[in-house]
Amino acid sequence: MNDSMNSNSNGNPDVDHMSKIACQYAGYLPIPLRDVPPQSLAALKVYLLIDQKYQLYRNTFLHFEQKDYDRLLESGVDYVYIPVDDHEQYFRTVEEHLETIISNPQTQVEQKAKILYSTSMELANHLLKEPPGKGEVDRATKVSRATVKLILQNNKSFNNLFKVSNHDFYTATHLVNVCTNVIGLAQRTGIVDSKSLNRIGTGGLLHDVGKIFIPTEILNSPKTLTSEQHTLVRSHVDRGCEHLSRVDDFPDEVMDVVSQHHERMDGSGYPRGLKGDKISIYGRLAGIVDTFEAMTSVRPYRKEVYSFSDAMQQLEDESPDKYDTDIVRVFNRLMDQQFSSRQAGSDGSQEDYLYNGAEGTSKARKDEYPQYHFRLKAKLRNINYQDQNFTFEPSREIVLHTISRSELELLSPHPIVKGQNICVTVARGKPLKTFNLIAQVKCCMDHTNGWYTVKARFHKLQTDELINDIKEIS
Numbered sequence: 282m283n284d285s286m287n288s289n290s291n292g293n294p295d296v297d298h299m300s301k302i303a304c305q306y307a308g309y310l311p312i313p314l315r316d317v318p319p320q321s322l323a324a325l326k327v328y329l330l331i332d333q334k335y336q337l338y339r340n341t342f343l344h345f346e347q348k349d350y351d352r353l354l355e356s357g358v359d360y361v362y363i364p365v366d367d368h369e370q371y372f373r374t375v376e377e378h379l380e381t382i383i384s385n386p387q388t389q390v391e392q393k394a395k396i397l398y399s400t401s402m403e404l405a406n407h408l409l410k411e412p413p414g415k416g417e418v419d420r421a422t423k424v425s426r427a428t429v430k431l432i433l434q435n436n437k438s439f440n441n442l443f444k445v446s447n448h449d450f451y452t453a454t455h456l457v458n459v460c461t462n463v464i465g466l467a468q469r470t471g472i473v474d475s476k477s478l479n480r481i482g483t484g485g486l487l488h489d490v491g492k493i494f495i496p497t498e499i500l501n502s503p504k505t506l507t508s509e510q511h512t513l514v515r516s517h518v519d520r521g522c523e524h525l526s527r528v529d530d531f532p533d534e535v536m537d538v539v540s541q542h543h544e545r546m547d548g549s550g551y552p553r554g555l556k557g558d559k560i561s562i563y564g565r566l567a568g569i570v571d572t573f574e575a576m577t578s579v580r581p582y583r584k585e586v587y588s589f590s591d592a593m594q595q596l597e598d599e600s601p602d603k604y605d606t607d608i609v610r611v612f613n614r615l616m617d618q619q620f621s622s623r624q625a626g627s628d629g630s631q632e633d634y635l636y637n638g639a640e641g642t643s644k645a646r647k648d649e650y651p652q653y654h655f656r657l658k659a660k661l662r663n664i665n666y667q668d669q670n671f672t673f674e675p676s677r678e679i680v681l682h683t684i685s686r687s688e689l690e691l692l693s694p695h696p697i698v699k700g701q702n703i704c705v706t707v708a709r710g711k712p713l714k715t716f717n718l719i720a721q722v723k724c725c726m727d728h729t730n731g732w733y734t735v736k737a738r739f740h741k742l743q744t745d746e747l748i749n750d751i752k753e754i755s
Contacts, residue, residue: 317378322371328361373403404417405454455489459571464485467563470607494524499513521539546602659680659681663702684748701721714750
């Protein structure tokens with residue numbers, strides 16, 4: 282193997298495996314070679330990145346085999362690339378081997394979490410394209426089983442899954458997050474049987490399938506819904522249950538999650554208005570997680586987004602009237618552990634966050650800084666550098682919704698290329714406070730409905746004072 286091929290090993294460890302990545306304008310999806318089985322690449326065109334050019338390594342008629350896999354790893358190649366158009370076939374193959382990937386002791390937990398989350402997202406996209414049949418439901422069961430297996434594997438697994446999760450307005454994201462969090466919560470309430478956890482997770486992936494039957498313009502309406510529209514939206518529970526009952530004979534755990542995730546302890550929920558003990562433990566778990574995810578997700582038309590701490594406070598305030606107090610208490614501890622572990626992992630040193638040139642890769646990277654979630658309208662300008670001069674493109678409105686000392690996340694009506702330097706300007710408050718946040722885009726996810734989730738990393742760590750100032754004005 283020549284030196285130019287070895288250059289392919291300089292892959293970015295932060296590559297995002299989401300199938301809907303707008304920033305992959307080159308048309309290729311990076312695959313972490315040592316973390317996936319060679320079978321997942323067998324029937325695909327496989328490329329290497331050599332001297333900044335994508336060069337074909339194996340065509341479809343020359344199947345990628347174990348010997349190719351071993352040869353590339355021995356040569357120091359970390360990433361191979363496949364055409365973005367082949368992402369469905371790739372993720373479907375990875376999905377079939379998920380449990381093998383999860384069981385591999387050589388793969389780090391962080392990477393397992395990334396692969397599992399991205400594969401779950403790909404499946405969730407399929408579940409929402411059209412009413413799922415038996416095949417899709419069986420796939421949901423397999424993905425849930427892999428999630429249970431990872432969470433039970435060690436006590437850091439749930440933290441890693443939570444870390445890679447998104448909190449945007451995409452329904453597929455909501456399905457995956459509810460699946461993951463309801464499994465983690467159920468385990469901590471004392472449900473440790475893997476079969477029951479798997480069924481609960483399957484219900485989480487399927488709990489909102491009834492929304493397929495509700496017009497998108499109503500689900501995403503920026504206006505106050507009429508009473509008729511409200512009734513139609515609420516019908517998604519019954520519609521989902523009716524459809525699933527035609528597909529298969531599901532265990533109680535699955536159907537309780539689907540049918541009861543909007544029921545409330547005081548009978549104020551829907552569709553049955555169940556009260557107290559009439560709501561199963563599975564429905565109570567799902568109701569808490571579903572509400573938390575809904576409150577903390579960012580939607581372009583929503584005036585308010587709860588921070589994680591505010592969402593937890595709201596759940597506590599509405600217990601025991603609407604939510605089971607004991608389960609909320611467990612969920613609070615579970616969420617608190619996620620932020621405690623992040624904060625404990627950082628020492629605040631600037632030297633831990635040094636970039637290496639335009640590629641945006643860090644020499645010694647720490648991603649454990651706690652995130653703050655909110656909703657702020659802001660202005661974004663692309664920054665260009667040419668002939669030793671910086672120029673700013675015209676500004677456009679975006680929605681800034683997540684920030685930490687190291688990163689920010691926003692919703693944009695336009696895609697932004699990976700590697701693009703941006704300036705996000707926030708100006709709010711009396712007296713007026715203005716913040717210019719300079720960052721580099723690391724990925725851009727297309728929601729296929731006119732909005733893009735953009736994640737960007739600061740060139741240097743922001744101060745706690747700046748984060749607190751933004752908290753104040755938001």
